Amino acid sequence: MTAHQTITALMQSHHHQCDEHLRQAQAFARAADPGGCKHAFARFRDDTLGHFAAEEDVLFPAFEQASGMSHGPTQVMRGEHRQMRELLEDLEAALADDDLDTWAELVQPLEILMQQHNLKEENILYPMCDRGVALMPELIGTLDEALHVGADHG
Amino acid sequence: MRGAGLSFEQAPPVSIPLRFFIAAPFFGMLAALVLIVDGERLFMSRWSAPALTLTHLMTVGFMLQIMVGALFQVLPVAGGSGVRGQGALALALQPLLVGGACALAAAFMFDWSIGYSLSAAAFATGIGVFVITIFISLWRSEAQGATLTGLRIALVALAMTVALGGLMALARAGLLDVAWLAHVGLHVAWGLAGWALILIAAVAWLVVPMFLQTNPYPQRFARGFGVVIGAILLAATAGLIDVVLATLLLAAAAAVFAAVTLELLRRRQRAANNAIGRFWMLGMLCLVVVGVLSMFEVLAPGHVELALLAGVLILGGVAMSLLIGMLYKIVPFILWLKLRNHYRKVPSMNQFIGEFAQARHFWLHLAMLVVLVPAPWWSPLAVPGGILMFVSSVLLLANLVGALRTLRSFKAGVTAATLAATPPNSAGEPQ
Numbered sequence: 001m002t003a004h005q006t007i008t009a010l011m012q013s014h015h016h017q018c019d020e021h022l023r024q025a026q027a028f029a030r031a032a033d034p035g036g037c038k039h040a041f042a043r044f045r046d047d048t049l050g051h052f053a054a055e056e057d058v059l060f061p062a063f064e065q066a067s068g069m070s071h072g073p074t075q076v077m078r079g080e081h082r083q084m085r086e087l088l089e090d091l092e093a094a095l096a097d098d099d100l101d102t103w104a105e106l107v108q109p110l111e112i113l114m115q116q117h118n119l120k121e122e123n124i125l126y127p128m129c130d131r132g133v134a135l136m137p138e139l140i141g142t143l144d145e146a147l148h149v150g151a152d153h154g
Numbered sequence: 155m156r157g158a159g160l161s162f163e164q165a166p167p168v169s170i171p172l173r174f175f176i177a178a179p180f181f182g183m184l185a186a187l188v189l190i191v192d193g194e195r196l197f198m199s200r201w202s203a204p205a206l207t208l209t210h211l212m213t214v215g216f217m218l219q220i221m222v223g224a225l226f227q228v229l230p231v232a233g234g235s236g237v238r239g240q241g242a243l244a245l246a247l248q249p250l251l252v253g254g255a256c257a258l259a260a261a262f263m264f265d266w267s268i269g270y271s272l273s274a275a276a277f278a279t280g281i282g283v284f285v286i287t288i289f290i291s292l293w294r295s296e297a298q299g300a301t302l303t304g305l306r307i308a309l310v311a312l313a314m315t316v317a318l319g320g321l322m323a324l325a326r327a328g329l330l331d332v333a334w335l336a337h338v339g340l341h342v343a344w345g346l347a348g349w350a351l352i353l354i355a356a357v358a359w360l361v362v363p364m365f366l367q368t369n370p371y372p373q374r375f376a377r378g379f380g381v382v383i384g385a386i387l388l389a390a391t392a393g394l395i396d397v398v399l400a401t402l403l404l405a406a407a408a409a410v411f412a413a414v415t416l417e418l419l420r421r422r423q424r425a426a427n428n429a430i431g432r433f434w435m436l437g438m439l440c441l442v443v444v445g446v447l448s449m450f451e452v453l454a455p456g457h458v459e460l461a462l463l464a465g466v467l468i469l470g471g472v473a474m475s476l477l478i479g480m481l482y483k484i485v486p487f488i489l490w491l492k493l494r495n496h497y498r499k500v501p502s503m504n505q506f507i508g509e510f511a512q513a514r515h516f517w518l519h520l521a522m523l524v525v526l527v528p529a530p531w532w533s534p535l536a537v538p539g540g541i542l543m544f545v546s547s548v549l550l551l552a553n554l555v556g557a558l559r560t561l562r563s564f565k566a567g568v569t570a571a572t573l574a575a576t577p578p579n580s581a582g583e584p585q
């Protein structure tokens with residue numbers, strides 16, 4: 001079981017873990033070390049994709065069911081996930097060509113997109129989920145497991 | 155789970171913030187002209203006609219335009235909802251704010267009494283509608299977070315500033331009792347510490363970690379900052395504490411905020427080798443000095459030059475540096491995002507406003523400050539300082555227009571390529 005008491009705390013700490021990997025990848029890119037960058041970026045990508053999957057497969061459906069809104073916030077969040085997945089693919093393609101310049105250019109907007117996206121989730125969506133969590137007491141545990149399945153793939 | 159009113163829209167159409175951003179440099183140019191033509195009188199006293207003119211060209215012109223534009227952009231992120239009817243609101247708002255700022259500047263500069271009444275009416279209408287619309291949009295938002303709290307308080311402060319300013323303007327026009335002019339201390343406190351500082355801080359909680367890759371601000375600090383400043387201002391307005399004591403506390407708060415930001419910047423892994431990092435570092439250094447100077451002013455009043463120096467640092471050092479630095483990140487990002495929503499391969503953010511163009515602007519801006527800082531003691535410096543400020547505003551405009559041009563030429567290129575690649579009667583949907 002998870003040590004986190006709320007969905008917000010659990011998901012926020014996972015966001016921070018992703019941020020940390022991305023920072024490491026950026027540090028390697030600045031040091032012109034494509035090998036290190038690839039390694040750190042792969043961890044970042046796997047964690048991030050795992051996070052998206054846990055949200056789309058576990059959290060969002062639960063939210064939609066509890067709130068009765070399936071075209072609202074979660075729809076927009078899914079759209080942003082799609083946008084970031086595409087950027088992740090482009091970043092990976094740049095790394096495959098050892099093209100650190102293109103990588104560094106593309107990572108700038110990804111970072112901003114991600115921060116904006118995370119803020120919306122942390123300030124709005126997750127707290128709403130926490131308020132509805134009485135309806136689904138097992139949700140945090142399921143979510144935590146889903147996050148770790150995502151990470152283990154990496 | 156209630157969720158009404160949540161839209162999560164990603165961003166407003168780029169034309170909304172951009173129209174405000176592009177207007178700002180013109181106010182910078184007007185303010186520079188005041189320095190050039192009337193610098194000697196300006197540096198005699200902060201209450202001189204050209205000083206009040208310049209102050210308001212910068213506050214209700216340059217700063218207000220950029221901050222209103224940025225608010226349209228930030229609200230969906232911080233509050234989870236865009237502004238209701240934002241297109242119509244922006245269209246109606248901008249002429250009122252631009253007209254009000256020009257009328258107020260002309261009133262101060264040329265002792266044009268109708269200008270005071272016009273500006274009071276324009277700002278009361280424009281800011282009134284703006285603040286009420288945003289409060290309605292945010293009313294049902296369930297969002298939490300330090301930024302949203304700060305934005306709400308800053309908007310109340312803006313309304314207070316405009317109300318007090320408008321009453322003083324009517325007093326200067328001879329329509330109200332001159333006793334209203336005694337409230338200038340409160341007007342300045344609400345305007346600078348309430349509106350400008352809280353708004354800058356609220357935006358900083360978002361933007362500093364996001365754009366400058368620092369750790370986040372300590373949460374309690376970010377949550378409490380706007381509330382404490384708002385409480386001090388309310389207490390001073392209600393007469394519970396002296397305006398002098400309030401000023402002392404507010405100046406200390408400003409210095410602490412700047413010091414915390416500098417410490418975050420110092421501790422990040424990446425050195426401040428990009429232009430926005432330099433602009434923000436400079437702005438925060440100036441803010442520390444402003445805080446200390448203002449405390450000194452309160453404790454040992456009567457130094458005309460130091461008060462003028464504080465003005466130079468607040469408007470040129472803090473406001474211009476922070477806002478220009480912010481624009482050089484926001485504008486490339488929103489234009490990039492606009493293209494990326496339709497096309498996969500788009501120009502990079504740096505191609506909208508290049509690192510070199512940003513760095514050149516930073517050094518010119520720094521030169522302007524270096525020339526203007528001693529100007530309170532030797533006013534002839536106002537002319538070269540004013541010229542540098544004019545060039546700085548032109549550079550800002552040129553960089554913003556250049557970013558738009560990159561957007562247009564990319565779209566034109568895509569259209570041309572699509573036309574060339576598509577057989578005459580098949581529908582060419584660019585993707």
Ligand code: HEM
Pocket residue numbers: 200201205206209210213214218258273274277312315316318319320322323326335338341342345346349350465
């Ligand atoms: C919204 C941001 C505003 C800010 C930050 C601001 C700031 C200031 C400052 C700093 C001063 C004092 C100048 C000095 O200390 O040297 C001042 C004075 C004044 N402001 Fe504003 N102002 C704002 C808006 C307005 C508006 C909208 C009006 C009128 C419609 C206005 C009318 C005045 C008047 C009439 C004075 C001079 C009062 C006197 O005769 O002593 N201000 N303002």
